[in-house]
Amino acid sequence: MGTTDPQPRARRTARRRVLPYLLIAPTVLALAAVLGYPLADLVLLSFQDMTRRELFSGATPPWAGLAHYRSILSDGFFWTVVGRTALFTAVCVTATVALSMLVALLMRRVAPWVRTAMTGVLVAVWAMPIMVAASIFRWLSDADYGVVNWLLGLLPGLDFSKHNWFENPWQGFAVITGVVVWGTVPFAAITLHAALLQIPVEWEEAALVDGARGFRLFRHVTFPAIKPTAVLVTSLCAIWDFGVFNQIWLMRGGQPEKDYYLLGVYSFTESFAVNRYSAGAAIAVVTVLMLLGGAVVYVRQLVHLGETE
Template identity: 85%
Template structure:
């Protein structure tokens, strides 16, 4: 409204001037706070869901490992007595437990090494074929990846069957080899080779597709310049290609190690739900102690130790994720 001549001006108080001066700064601070809080608000439902689904079982598992749960307490609903660190002392002083740990570590190293080698070969081949062949290979890999573990285990049990197995038949065609009625699971080394085949079969598709996507980020000009300088084959891959895809290789290797260290289904299915002690890995050992021998607290303690061991691979994975995020 226009002021009439001679009308007195409305005096401005110092407080009102300060409020008007600081209003834009306050709004900017509010917008900045909202931008900072937005990622946490968006990720909060996922964190809460994970805490509800995984947090309570992990806490309950940890508490159970410090108790002495038997079938009496399980069926009566009474609180089990407190055992403290007794189960951990028993497990860590047991030679068979360390045998299982070593067997699990060796199995993990073999499976991860075979997975990464085959996946890298497949990824490099996919990079050099025609686009329609590449799409066909991706489709086949996705189909293999989507195959249920039970189906894959059944296929490998049929392939290695002592009476009708295709593997025995093919090896029997080689002069001087007699694999008639050969049982691959009589020898744990041969049996674990078959089980490792099931694990690698299911792991290669994810690794190959991920590495193929990483290879697509390698600048063609960089490789062409290296080839002009005389780099060829393995030398070109080692000094030019691999440094670019190294973060992806570390990520896939870490995930594969975490998955293979906790293998259970493949062994359980390949041995018909009754794995012998020679086929115990940490996941199988924990399950047997809990639900076959009914030593629930001992099985829980083994599971807790397994989780602590898996944290090593998880730390490598998270550090690489953080490093990639910082690089971007």
């Protein structure tokens, strides 16, 4: 019997182990170049005390250490904004996932030409710039010429003439939530519909034979099959909605009141409206850390789902 040389086998094994890292290296390097440097500069700025003098002269700002972090973490208004951001994110994500699931299930039931039309509409909405969507919703909720006030005024006993939806922050955030959900539902619905198409027909047919109908069929057959995709969509929506900025900024005409501050708006305002650049950077760093915490939870859920399958 001949003997096999272990060295070629070891080299092949080593190449197989290194190959995935080589393939992903260009992407990692590109992300490090595009995102790594600005993030490192942001963290550095949060430990300094940048003022207009240093900004315009190019001088190195004095070192402030943890002063800005101590200031914002001991500020009650900061924690009010954190709670408001978390509540806003929870409402937006819940509404987005629920509506997207309903749309995806509907697309599965309708005729092919209707499904094609729905997909086209969803893609058109998804491609719509945020500025256009915000302008449309500002017109719909306008106090003088808004369609929403006109429609509600047609109902008996309701008078919404000249009603300002943004005078009350709860009503104003309802309109802003509509803008956010409107822009996110297309991606979530198309993704969930793609996952629904991967469910074998035999599974649902067997469940129907066993007497499963309606919600029971969805709970015990449909949802478990698309759960990884649902977790992915929910996590991505949570990350996007937690950092909402454009919708609030545009809906409030570039001058959002403090009652409309979320973390992204708060950081931007502290940096460029109040000129507390380092304090704004510290708020942004804390926001990034919170988002990283959410990303870790998301990755762990995906790993757990992969291990259970």
